[in-house]
Amino acid sequence: MIKRNLNYLKEKYDFDDSDLKIIFERIKELNKSIKKVQSIEVEESLEKNNPFKHLNE
């Protein structure tokens, strides 16, 4: 997945190999951040946060 992204970025922005090494590390770090966010379970009431609640009242 990351490799495919890197090839896409290389073509789109004309990065060289040393650029891609740095970007590769940064994508790995970003993916860690995304995984952390995805791992957080937010407990909230759907009833309370339903923006269309008033339509049912």
Add this chain to the structure above:
Amino acid sequence: MSDLFLLSVNELSENISSRKISPVDLYDTFTQRIEKFNSKLNCFIEVFDDWKTKAKISEKEIFDGNIRGPLHGIPIAIKDLIDIKGKITTAGSKILINNLVNESAAIISALEAAGAIIIGKTSLVEFALGPHGINSSLPQTKNPWDLTRIPGGSSSGSACAVASSLCPIAVGSDTGGSIRMPASFCGVTGFKPSFNKLNISGVFPVSWSLDTIGPIAKTAKDCSIFVEEICKHQIANKNKDPFNGFTTPMIDNFDNLLSPSLKIGVPSEDFFSAVEEEVIKKFYNSIDLMKSMGAEIIEVDLSWLLMARPVNVVITLAEAFSIHKNWLKSDSKNYTFEVISRLVLGENISLNDYLSSMRVMGYIQKRIGEVFEKFDVLACPTIPELPSLISDYSKENLLKSKNIVGGKIPLFTSLFNVTRQPSISTTAGFSSKGLPIGVMFTGKFNEDYKVLQVGNWFEKITNIQINKIPNI
């Protein structure tokens, strides 16, 4: 009066009011210092030609008895992502090199209404996207305490200019710590107000969900003067009583702060696992000092709050990519590598990832509100490490170093952009190599005054910042 450049805004203002000095004296003092030191430090991108004319107009108004307030006649420098009518805003980028603007940002109009003199534009990280203070498209801003080291960013020029006494106060912006990080590395005070307290229209955006603007000055009291005056004069978000009944002159009265006692929350040890030894030692020394001066210290488990760091990363990169996506297509060659290599990461963030981050941000804001019921302010180090060498950030060295992914500089500051709370960084002391170490105090949302007062109290009991200036 000699050594005017050493005085705080509050002291300068008192001297102006009593006509011991005039705005023209300040023009003479600070232009001499800028001429002498800016070529070494590279903190100003531009110093405006009309400064002396404006100083003369202010002088006349003041001598005629028409004093507008404590910022009247005070020179102030502006981070170059804030629009000033008739001037170029580059945001530190070659892409905007000809960006002449025809309308001033709300904060500039408010500063002018308060009588401040806008003296020039300060250097920054390209598009304010980076914590180190590196910008390869401009002459590199230096850390005034050690010219081989990074100043921190992205408001690098603003912090460096105040620390070097090239101006008494400057404006910065803060999305993940861009006011507080350079303030900490440069040994001055930086204040990020509660989200949306100060109007950001006319400020080039990094991330609309997280951006704030605020002052970098020599003291917390000067930051308080700034916030109070801006709130009085800004057109949109006008709030003549920004501190809910408090005013800056009351900031030195610590009775209400210490009686019955000031409660300071301190995260438990696991929160600090990434902090360098010298930094944590100085931090705990500060805690001991505050305790000895009457504060009650309350240990809090805040390890869960570190989840706000990845939330800040995802939201910032997704929104920044959205802002830059057209230029990334048409003008990619004009970005510096250090910034484009971050911006393109936004391509990897899905809509779902962004929305999840926004949802978690709401959850964190709710949970932190409950935690802050137990104490008045939270204390922690501003930055977990000391400033590294500028040379560490060349592309060759970046490939070999830990800094490749941005390091841990914004680890703590960025949390409080997500929570949207007011947060101040001031100096806790100096390392064995003479580099400043910052401490950060964060308060409840919209209790900006409490944070400023604690910062002011801490500066009074340590007395570090005022008495020590860099030997440039």
